[in-house]
Amino acid sequence: MPPEIGGGSLLIAWQLSGKRVLIVGGGEIASQRINSILVTDAHITVLSPSAGLHPRTEQLIAGYPTRITYLDGSYEHNPDDLELTKYDMILTALDDVELSRSICHYCRDRRIPVNAADIPDLCDFYFGSQIRDGPLQIMVSTNGNGPRLANLVMKKIRDALSGREGAAIEKVGALRVKLKERAPGVGGAVGKRRMTWMTKLCNEWDMGELGQLNEGTMQKLLDEGWEKDQVPSPRALGLKAKGVSSCPRNNRSPILPVLIGFATGVAYCAAVSWLLRKK
Amino acid sequence: MPPEIGGGSLLIAWQLSGKRVLIVGGGEIASQRINSILVTDAHITVLSPSAGLHPRTEQLIAGYPTRITYLDGSYEHNPDDLELTKYDMILTALDDVELSRSICHYCRDRRIPVNAADIPDLCDFYFGSQIRDGPLQIMVSTNGNGPRLANLVMKKIRDALSGREGAAIEKVGALRVKLKERAPGVGGAVGKRRMTWMTKLCNEWDMGELGQLNEGTMQKLLDEGWEKDQVPSPRALGLKAKGVSSCPRNNRSPILPVLIGFATGVAYCAAVSWLLRKK
Incomplete structure (x- = not known):
């Protein structure tokens, strides 16, 4: 059962590869919209009188000539020429x-x-605040209740991630493709075995270890792991085991507090014995 | 400039209030789709032969009779009667x-x-993994590269949040509405002043403090704060200042390591002085 019913949006990852997006307007908000769409592979058309272009919009139009077509004009004056229906999103x-x-x-x-x-x-x-790390995309929406607090939530999420998640996800995606080539078939027993093995791998290796995979070690992992129905350790494949920690950035080591406590303890003892001797 | 260009999805919060969604199929995946749509205010129609209904789908259909219409049949046999065009999403x-x-x-x-x-x-x-806390919704997408790793990222995010973000966002949303009633107008000087004041409030109060706001304290905050162009402390409004911490759940206190260090230091000293006396 879903934890909370009603009142929410449907958060989705819209696919824009090979699609056309029209942005009507050229101000600061338009430049933010361009940035959002540049993340995808859509072709962007910007319609705005040149006098209404924000410097950032101008920069983006100049910087991405193959991605952005600029139409100097306004919607009111030529809606017929525009053929709005040829766009997939406006x-x-x-x-x-x-x-x-x-x-x-x-x-x-x-x-x-x-x-x-x-x-x-x-x-x-609606648009929301976003984080991207390669194939990993995260969106935070407050459903229009507080953009400022969305930024605070984004900061917490950024701090909790190690920055190695994107690389790990990319490598795991590539490994899944190789595994499907080696053991093809949709669903059924082979699909189940593939899923079980991939899950086991993702549970036993950490993000830093998965991110170290390359062509050679993926091959070895499939030969020594998949074929023998086991998950070898990163060390067995010549990778640094836990070499790259995937701890969150703000995770503090307890060594300093222990040392401070130890020093205080020694100082306390020394002071007490000095006082006792003085008597 | 956006940090990463191309290859991504456009993550958006799709609005389904008052809309109709058709789900074709009744198996386990269909039950997951129903759960996703139940989060919104859309009306759901499920089309599936009754023999194909998963127990979870049956439960949801029975549990949400006002939200879900069940059509016992299959798409092949009556596509004309269905009037697919009356649905806003399929x-x-x-x-x-x-x-x-x-x-x-x-x-x-x-x-x-x-x-x-x-x-x-x-x-x-595409759908993605989601977290919801009242008006706060978070989505994690790996762009199809690794659902298992998406779960690990979700866990990190859950651990980083205090669970008080939703309440804080809800209260800030309500306060913004009250502020707009008191100082109406779109954009311009008043819009700018409202934004500056709200930003200052969100910076100076933490999530736990914002979440404690109620009708009375919101009124006081507007009278004593907005009207006098200042942000009073939560204590000044009778709220517990920093009473409810908004630290992430996994933030460990350094007291224990300090105590352990102190005890070790005292024990070390005692042992050394005992050994010296023995000589």
């Missing part, structure tokens, strides 16, 4: 609320996913 | 890959957002 970042609303209604009628900055009731979806 | 959880594919193509042509379990290339979006 984001508005306009000061003109009425114009934003009319674009949203146009999109809604044609089921084009749309987000209008600052008009939550018209949005098909 | 999720397939079927063993029949060909059927799943044909539903996906139907949806794609009509721009109905669709997810097909186990057929990533046909999905408009």
Whole structure:
């Protein structure tokens, strides 16, 4: 059973590879939208009069010429030429609320996913704060209740991660592909055996160890591990066992407090015996 | 500039309030999909022959009669009666890959957002591992590279949070609404002043303190704080200042190591002086 029913959003990872995204507007919010979409493989079109371009938007347009097409103009003057229906997603970042609303209604009628900055009731979806480490992506949403607190939660999450999760996930993904080539088949007994072996590996190796895998050690892991139905230690494959710790960055070692305690204990004893001798 | 360009998904919070979601299939995956959608306020329709219902799916259908409509049948036999276009999102959880594919193509042509379990290339979006604490929602996606490692990342995040973030975000959201009523207006000078004051509050109070706010203390905070352009301490409002710590659960106190060190130091001293006296 889900822990909390109702009232939430559906957090999803939208796929934009080979898709087209239109951003209407060129201000600061538009530059944030461009950054969000650059993370994907979508082609971006920015529609804005050149006078309305924020320096950051200009920089992005200049910096990613193969990713971004810039149209100098405004939505009001050529909506027919625009062919909005050729876009797979439309984001508005306009000061003109009425114009934003009319674009949203146009999109809604044609089921084009749309987000209008600052008009939550018209949005098909909201953006959130994000962390990315290679294939690992994390999103924090407060459902519009507090962007400032979202940043504090993001900081806690960043501090809890070692920064080695992305590399580990990438290597495990590559290993899964190799394993599927070696033992193909969807579902059934072989699928179950693959899943069990991968789970065992991920439980026994830590993130730092998984991240050290390369072509050679993956081959060895499949030969010595999968084929013999066991999970060898990283050391057995010539990797540094627990060499790279995956402890969170803020995990403090207890050595210093022990030393301080020890020194205080010795000092206390010395003081007491000095006082006793003085008598 | 975004830290990593290309290759990623667009993580978004999809809005399903007042929307209709169709789940085709009734097995274990279908029950997971129902759980995901129950978090939102969407109405759910499950289409599956009764013989194909997993016990968990049956339980959910029985447990949430106002949220879930169950259609006993299969997609093949009455696609016309179904009126797929009345749904705002369609999720397939079927063993029949060909059927799943044909539903996906139907949806794609009509721009109905669709997810097909186990057929990533046909999905408009992927699901991910999620944490929810009231208005706070967190999603972890490995972009299909390793569900097992996603769970390990989730565990790290859970351990880093105090469990008081949701309550704090909820209270801050309510306070923002009250503040907007007291000092209305979109953007401009008043919008800027509101944002500055809220940011200052969130920086100076911790999550445990923010979560203690109620109707009375919010009123006081606006009267004594906002009106006088200052942020009073939680103590000044009669709340326990730092009473409820917002430290992560795994943050260890250094008292124990200090005590151990102290005891070792005293024992060491005693042993040394005993040995010296013996001579």
